[in-house]
Amino acid sequence: MNNEKKNRPGLFKRxxxxxxxLLGISIGSDLDDARTVEDKYRRYPQPWxxxxxxxxxxxCIVYINSITVEYSGVTARGWGLVxxxxxxxxxxxxxxxxxxxxxxLMHMLLETFAIGFLGTLFGTILxxxxxxxxxxxxxxxxxxxxxxxxxxxxxxxxSIMYGIMFVKTVGPGPFAGVLTMTIGSAGMLCxxxxxxxxxxxxGVIEALDAAGCxxxxxxRYGIIPQLSSSIISSVLYRLDINIxxxxxxxxxxxxxxxxxxxxxxxxxxxxxxxxxxWGLVVMxxxxxxxxxxxxxxxxxxxx
Numbered sequence: 314m315n316n317e318k319k320n321r322p323g324l325f326k327r328x329x330x331x332x333x334x335l336l337g338i339s340i341g342s343d344l345d346d347a348r349t350v351e352d353k354y355r356r357y358p359q360p361w362x363x364x365x366x367x368x369x370x371x372x373c374i375v376y377i378n379s380i381t382v383e384y385s386g387v388t389a390r391g392w393g394l395v396x397x398x399x400x401x402x403x404x405x406x407x408x409x410x411x412x413x414x415x416x417x418l419m420h421m422l423l424e425t426f427a428i429g430f431l432g433t434l435f436g437t438i439l440x441x442x443x444x445x446x447x448x449x450x451x452x453x454x455x456x457x458x459x460x461x462x463x464x465x466x467x468x469x470x471x472s473i474m475y476g477i478m479f480v481k482t483v484g485p486g487p488f489a490g491v492l493t494m495t496i497g498s499a500g501m502l503c504x505x506x507x508x509x510x511x512x513x514x515x516g517v518i519e520a521l522d523a524a525g526c527x528x529x530x531x532x533r534y535g536i537i538p539q540l541s542s543s544i545i546s547s548v549l550y551r552l553d554i555n556i557x558x559x560x561x562x563x564x565x566x567x568x569x570x571x572x573x574x575x576x577x578x579x580x581x582x583x584x585x586x587x588x589x590x591w592g593l594v595v596m597x598x599x600x601x602x603x604x605x606x607x608x609x610x611x612x613x614x615x616x
Contacts, residue, residue, distance in 0.1 A: 401583030402590065409588040418592045421570040426596065428487050428562070428569050429555035432494020437548050439499040444506030445532065450518070451510060468500035472558050476567040487568030494555045494562075502551055509543040510536065542611040549604040556600055560593055 409418050446452045447460045475496050479489040517535045526534070563571020570589055577585040 397581070397583045398586065401585075401587035403587070404584055405588035405591055406582075406584035407588070409585050410592070416573060418570075418588055421573055421589070422592050422596050424487055425559045425563075425569040425571075425593075426556060426600075428490040428494060428559040428567075429552060429557075431491045432559070433498050433548060433552045433555050435491070435495040436498025436502055436551070437544075439495065440502035440506055441544070443499065443503040444510055445536075447503060447507045448510040450513075450515065451532075451536075464500055464503045467496060468504065472497045473561070473565060476562045476565045480566045485566030485568075490559055490562045490567035490569055493567055494559060497558070498551050498555060501554075502547055505547040506540070506544065509540050509547070513539045546608050546611055549607055553597075553601060553604060556597060 411417075413419060443460060443464060446456055447464060449457055452460075472493055475493040476489065479492045483489050483492065513536055517539070518531055521531045521535045559569045560571050560574070561569075563569040563573065564575050566572060570593065574586065574589050577583075577589065
């Protein structure tokens, strides 16, 4: 009797092995999969260790912030400025809005848009060739390293520093703002173009190379068609950033609405400040809406 009980599991396994495939049962593979998953889970780092490390990191940041940043509260004068600025937003100055002179809202917004647009355009013209020479699948390695260092140095400095430098070099005005936006755009767009170029389909390039095409022909017929949508999307994204940055450059005299905005704040002309801020909000939302529509259209065409 005991021997029969011992032989039953073996008989059951043999029956499953013989008739299991006909019935759609694969016990052995399921057990193997279970063991594989169990082994992988056993070797995988426990999630609570990561949670503890992340919590310790957050606590360290909070502690460093508590000993380096001093908060003394909002003064009564500060609350008064907040109330005055909110009142200016609620009751903007229509005199500034309808003014068509060089100090009017429309002229300042157009100047700000022109600085951002031209900076994006010239930055794109510089970024496209830089992107190709910085890509590992297009140019030699030593060329990549040389130009990657140059682009990294360009991207290391904030736009406000370039604005101060160009204001001291060419004088205050919109031209200094355009130069500032050009350098900032070239650095950022070059990095985005490099990532897009290095992710292209290499099979097309190899086919053109086998056909005896020159380097220019490979770029023209093999790379540009794959990058057109990515380039346009990146340029539109940078245009949004440049429009916002151009409004700040006026603080250092690089043109745009920023200078008039800071003058209005210093003179406590809160209604004029509110009108300028609402103008900036409307312009940024309009550009964002148009660029989003274009990016969605490009994404639909790629699909």
